[in-house]
Every structure is written in C-alpha cells, then in structure tokens.
Amino acid sequence: MQDLTCDLCIIGAGSGGLSMAAGASQMGADVILIEGHKMGGDCLNYGCVPSKALLAAGRQAHRVAHPGRLGVAPAAPEVDYAEAKDHVARVIDTIAPVDSQERFEGFGVRVIREWGRFSDPDTVVAGDYRIKARRFVIATGSSPFVPPIPGLDGVSYHTNETIFELREKPSHLMIIGGGPIGLEMAQAHRRLGCEVTVIEGARAMAKDDPEAAAIVVQSLRDEGVTIVEGAQATAISEGPDGITVETPEGSHTGSHLLVAVGRKVNIDRLDLDAGNVAHDRAVKVDGRLRSTTNRKVYAAGDAAGGMQFTHLAGYHAGVLIPQILLSLPSKAKTAHIPWCTYTSPELAQVGLTADEAIREHGRDKVEVVRFDYHENDRAIASGETKGFVKVAVVKGKPVGATIVGAQAGELISMWAMALANGLKMRAISNTVLPYPTLSEVNKRAAGAYFSPRLFESDKVKKIVRLVQKYLP
Numbered sequence: 001m002q003d004l005t006c007d008l009c010i011i012g013a014g015s016g017g018l019s020m021a022a023g024a025s026q027m028g029a030d031v032i033l034i035e036g037h038k039m040g041g042d043c044l045n046y047g048c049v050p051s052k053a054l055l056a057a058g059r060q061a062h063r064v065a066h067p068g069r070l071g072v073a074p075a076a077p078e079v080d081y082a083e084a085k086d087h088v089a090r091v092i093d094t095i096a097p098v099d100s101q102e103r104f105e106g107f108g109v110r111v112i113r114e115w116g117r118f119s120d121p122d123t124v125v126a127g128d129y130r131i132k133a134r135r136f137v138i139a140t141g142s143s144p145f146v147p148p149i150p151g152l153d154g155v156s157y158h159t160n161e162t163i164f165e166l167r168e169k170p171s172h173l174m175i176i177g178g179g180p181i182g183l184e185m186a187q188a189h190r191r192l193g194c195e196v197t198v199i200e201g202a203r204a205m206a207k208d209d210p211e212a213a214a215i216v217v218q219s220l221r222d223e224g225v226t227i228v229e230g231a232q233a234t235a236i237s238e239g240p241d242g243i244t245v246e247t248p249e250g251s252h253t254g255s256h257l258l259v260a261v262g263r264k265v266n267i268d269r270l271d272l273d274a275g276n277v278a279h280d281r282a283v284k285v286d287g288r289l290r291s292t293t294n295r296k297v298y299a300a301g302d303a304a305g306g307m308q309f310t311h312l313a314g315y316h317a318g319v320l321i322p323q324i325l326l327s328l329p330s331k332a333k334t335a336h337i338p339w340c341t342y343t344s345p346e347l348a349q350v351g352l353t354a355d356e357a358i359r360e361h362g363r364d365k366v367e368v369v370r371f372d373y374h375e376n377d378r379a380i381a382s383g384e385t386k387g388f389v390k391v392a393v394v395k396g397k398p399v400g401a402t403i404v405g406a407q408a409g410e411l412i413s414m415w416a417m418a419l420a421n422g423l424k425m426r427a428i429s430n431t432v433l434p435y436p437t438l439s440e441v442n443k444r445a446a447g448a449y450f451s452p453r454l455f456e457s458d459k460v461k462k463i464v465r466l467v468q469k470y471l472p
C-alpha cells in the first residue's frame with residue numbers, strides 16, 4: 001500500500017469530478033482524481049452524448065420521411081440501425097479526449113484508475129493507494145435504478161448502459177418509464193424504424209409543465225409511439241413471442257426491453273460509514289454541498305442527491321472550488337438551473353412552472369404570459385410552428401419559463417440568464433434580436449407582459465394625448 005497526500009481528492013471522473021479537477025488543478029491545487037470505470041462518466045459514455053447522437057440519427061431519418069410542405073418530396077429512409085449506433089460510438093470517441101486521463105495528467109492531476117472507498121474519516125483507499133487529503137469531493141454519479149419487478153431478473157433487458165451498444169435493430173422496443181430517458185429513446189428508435197411502446201406507471205414527463213409535456217407526448221404518439229400512462233409494470237416474462245410486461249391496464253409484448261425508471265446514486269462502493277459521511281439515497285449535504293457529518297467531505301453532481309444534469313454537476317464544481325481552494329463561502333442554488341428534454345419538439349424549463357409559481361407565490365402575485373410559435377415568422381418559414389413559451393412573472397421578474405418547440409433547449413438560455421442574474425422582464429423586452437429568429441418568441445413573451453400595461457392603459461393614453469396637444 002502506497003501512501004499519498006494531496007490538497008483535494010476527487011472520487012469519480014464524470015461531469016462533476018472532471019470540472020472540479022480541471023478547475024482546482026489549474027488554480028494551483030494538488031489534486032488526485034479516482035475513477036473506477038470510464039473517464040467521462042455517464043454523460044459521455046452512457047448518457048447525454050450517446051442519447052443526443054442517436055436522436056440526431058433519428059431526426060435525419062424523420063426529415064427524409066416527413067420533409068413537411070416545403071416542396072421536397074418525402075422518401076422512405078433507408079435506415080441502417082447498426083450504422084446509426086456506429087455514429088453514436090464515433091461521437092463518443094470524438095469527445096472522449098477532452099475527458100481523458102492524458103488531458104488531466106497534463107493539468108498536473110494524478111489520476112488513479114481504481115474504485116475508491118473511505119477507510120476512515122480522513123482516508124480514501126483506491127487499489128494500492130491510501131490517500132489522505134485536506135478535502136474530498138464525492139462525485140460518483142448514478143446508475144440505472146433496476147426496480148424489483150417480478151420476473152425482470154429472468155429476462156434480457158437493457159438500460160442506458162447497454163442500449164447504445166446494441167447493433168441489432170429491435171423490431172419492437174418496449175420501454176418501462178416515460179421520463180426523459182424513456183421518451184428520448186422512444187422517439188429515436190421510432191424514427192429509426194422500430195415499433196415502440198412506452199409503459200409509464202404515472203404520467204409521462206411528470207416533472208415538467210403538464211401543458212408542455214402533453215405536446216411532447218402527443219407528438220410522439222402522432223409519430224406512432226404507443227405511450228401507455230397510468231400503467232405500472234408489475235410482472236415481466238419472456239416467451240417465444242418475446243418479452244411481456246404485465247400492467248394492471250393490460251400486457252404488452254415486444255422484442256426488446258429498456259428499463260428507464262430513474263437512477264440510483266453510486267454510493268454502495270464508498271463505505272461512507274467508515275468515512276463518517278451521512279447518507280440516505282445520496283450523500284447528505286448542506287446548502288454548501290458539504291457533508292453534514294464529515295466537514296472534510298463534499299459532494300457534487302448526482303451524488304449530492306438533487307437534480308441530475310451534467311450542467312448542474314459542472315455548476316456544483318463552480319460552487320465548491322471557491323470554498324475548497326480559497327475558503328470563500330458559496331452556496332448551491334437551484335432556482336436558476338435549466339433543463340431540456342431533447343425530443344422533437346424539445347421541452348425546456350428553468351425555474352418554476354406556472355403551476356409551481358402560483359403554488360409558491362399565490363395566484364394574485366403571479367402573472368403568466370405566453371407566446372406561441374405559430375405567430376413567429378421564422379417558425380412559419382421553417383414549418384416548425386408547434387410550441388409555445390410560457391413565463392411566470394412576479395413583480396416584474398421572471399420566476400420560471402417553459403418552452404416547448406423547436407430548439408427550446410437553445411431558447412431557454414435567455415430565461416436562464418435572466419433568472420441567474422435577477423433580471424427583470426424589461427431586460428428581455430429591451431434586447432434587440434435579429435429578425436427573423438426563433439428567439440423572438442422570448443421577446444414577444446416579454447412583450448405580452450408589457451402590452452396590456454402600455455396599450456390598454458387609460459393613463460398612458462391620457463399622457464400621450466396631453467403631450468400631443470402641446471407638441472409643435
């Protein structure tokens with residue numbers, strides 16, 4: 001066993017751990033980074049990157065088959081599912097160097113490719129190394145939660161960790177779970193020519209604005225995805241016809257099964273009790289992401305137990321670096337964290353949904369303004385008129401925005417900036433945007449907030465009449 005010491009020991013080289021390691025090492029800290037599996041974690045290898053790459057392949061096939069009424073004839077796309085998966089692998093390979101061991105060693109980080117675990121509150125053991133650090137960051141991410149559904153362990157099923165390796169095109173993919181993973185994979189596979197059934201125990205996209213979620217769900221149904229809601233999977237079996245999922249609403253049989261029912265935080269290997277690190281399903285942290293029981297230990301990303309997004313893990317690193325390196329206080333907030341599900345149409349959110357805003361601030365305090373894509377000239381020109389932006393406003397400030405429609409993930413950035421910086425609606429309406437762009441939907445939503453104040457106000461009318469009377 002070799003003894004090592006450092007300023008900062010990070011466990012997990014995914015989105016959060018890598019952001020921490022890059023920032024801390026480049027600011028002069030002595031950093032050890034421990035990774036038990038693949039550099040880049042879930043996002044690069046099994047999550048964001050492969051899912052968006054597969055969605056891109058599906059979108060391409062869909063465009064060929066459904067070019068819209070733009071004067072281009074539709075054609076039957078010749079889909080090579082295995083080649084689409086090769087595209088996914090190439091995309092991962094292209095991005096991988098950014099997350100590589102070599103790159104981080106170039107920053108001066110010592111990278112140890114072993115599983116890490118606490119042996120006492122001051123020490124982490126990884127392979128043949130015993131590491132003592134001034135501070136530890138747990139950034140071990142999460143894994144697919146595999147529910148204890150009777151029969152599941154007896155059938156061959158996929159999770160996000162295996163589906164991107166699959167080269168044989170499923171004739172009928174069944175997906176348990178209608179969250180972001182389930183719906184993104186449902187649409188990608190449907191567009192690549194698979195029959196797809198989504199079995200959802202409650203409501204699909206339940207964490208999102210219901211009106212926006214309904215548009216996504218209907219769009220998938222229009223493309224031929226079967227989405228069964230309120231159907232909890234209760235038993236699974238495999239027979240000559242394929243895999244059958246039983247629900248109280250009936251049974252569904254298909255050729256392949258993807259389980260996408262949420263995540264389980266990776267804490268099992270860490271021996272957190274030996275490290276005196278309190279945990280429930282995740283590491284228990286305070287508002288500064290510091291362990292509530294071991295003040296040397298912090299958590300970032302999925303391990304911290306809140307929302308689960310790559311950009312949140314990166315943000316956590318930004319919160320932790322000033323605390324750990326410079327002993328400056330900084331708190332992790334969530335009200336300004338956006339997210340997007342990359343179906344077509346995309347569904348993006350930042351802050352509160354309209355319903356949440358009304359619940360939190362009271363109906364009389366919240367004004368909800370909206371603008372529909374079908375009134376946006378660029379959307380009309382491109383034939384992408386489905387969708388809307390909806391903004392909840394309290395005392396002139398946006399407290400949340402929902403966008404469903406083309407490029408919602410890009411368009412939400414304006415509201416993300418507004419919420420992160422406490423900007424008022426006026427900041428959006430004052431901004432001049434190029435015409436014709438989809439981003440004008442945001443400005444028009446802000447315009448919808450000011451229009452009644454400007455155009456339906458007797459006071460304004462009186463002032464204008466008065467000024468006009470005396471103008472030469």
Ligand SMILES: Cc1cc2nc3c(=O)[nH]c(=O)nc-3n(C[C@H](O)[C@H](O)[C@H](O)COP(=O)(O)OP(=O)(O)OC[C@H]3O[C@@H](n4cnc5c(N)ncnc54)[C@H](O)[C@@H]3O)c2cc1C
Binds near residue numbers: 309
């Ligand atoms: C299919 C799918 C699609 C997604 N799409 C998006 C998206 O489009 N946008 C988005 O923002 N988010 C998306 N996410 C979520 C995103 O991938 C995660 O929130 C993000 O990866 C979390 O980063 P992290 O650093 O907490 O963990 P990870 O990136 O998972 O990294 C954790 C690392 O720790 C390692 N590790 C675990 N335990 C140990 C140990 N004991 N010792 C050493 N190493 C250990 C793991 O091997 C892993 O490499 C998606 C997730 C999935 C599953």
Ligand SMILES: NC(=O)c1ccc[n+]([C@@H]2O[C@H](COP(=O)([O-])OP(=O)(O)OC[C@H]3O[C@@H](n4cnc5c(N)ncnc54)[C@H](O)[C@@H]3O)[C@@H](O)[C@H]2O)c1
Binds near residue numbers: 184233
């Ligand atoms: N675009 C993105 O940012 C993106 C994409 C994919 C995943 N993610 C992240 O990964 C996380 C996990 O995604 P997810 O879709 O697995 O989880 P999720 O928790 O969002 O959705 C899982 C769904 O499965 C359903 N379910 C659970 N048990 C069931 C059962 N027995 N039968 C039928 N339905 C059942 C739940 O009701 C829920 O709607 C997300 O919360 C998100 O943070 C993000």
